[in-house]
Amino acid sequence: MQTFTLDTTGLVPCPAVPDGVQPLALAIAWTDLDPFAQGYIEALFAELTSNWLREHKYLSQAFRFSDLAPETLARIMGDCAGATLGREDGAALWRDRQAGRHFVYPPLTAYLGDDGRVYLREEA
Secondary structure, eight states, rough: OOOOOOOOOSEEEOOOOOTTTSOOEEEEEEEGGHHHHHHHHHHHHHHHHHHHHHHHHHHHSOOGGGGGGGGHHHHHHHHHHHHOOHHHHHHHHHHHHHHOOSSSSSSSEEEEEETOOOOEEEOO
């Protein structure tokens, strides 16, 4: 069984703010995120890796932080905003959400877009 290792290298471009103007910071690095958000992303990528291997039987490289679409990162940051808990708690939120055990957040499906970036959509 292949173990999951998240490659945290790279930057994700900042999504546009609501009025369409880019913020001063042009990108967000893994180290810019609090431990809760990092745990959330690690659990998301672990699930995506597991699903990918189950469907395709191979993985050419580990998912990287830079593989997140800006919209995906914005959603994750919104979900994790204000959390003061640790990495394990962020991972637990992702897993509880996916199991349908969270009353605020519906389950999400992580998928690769045509551009090779990771996106999220609410499960139907």
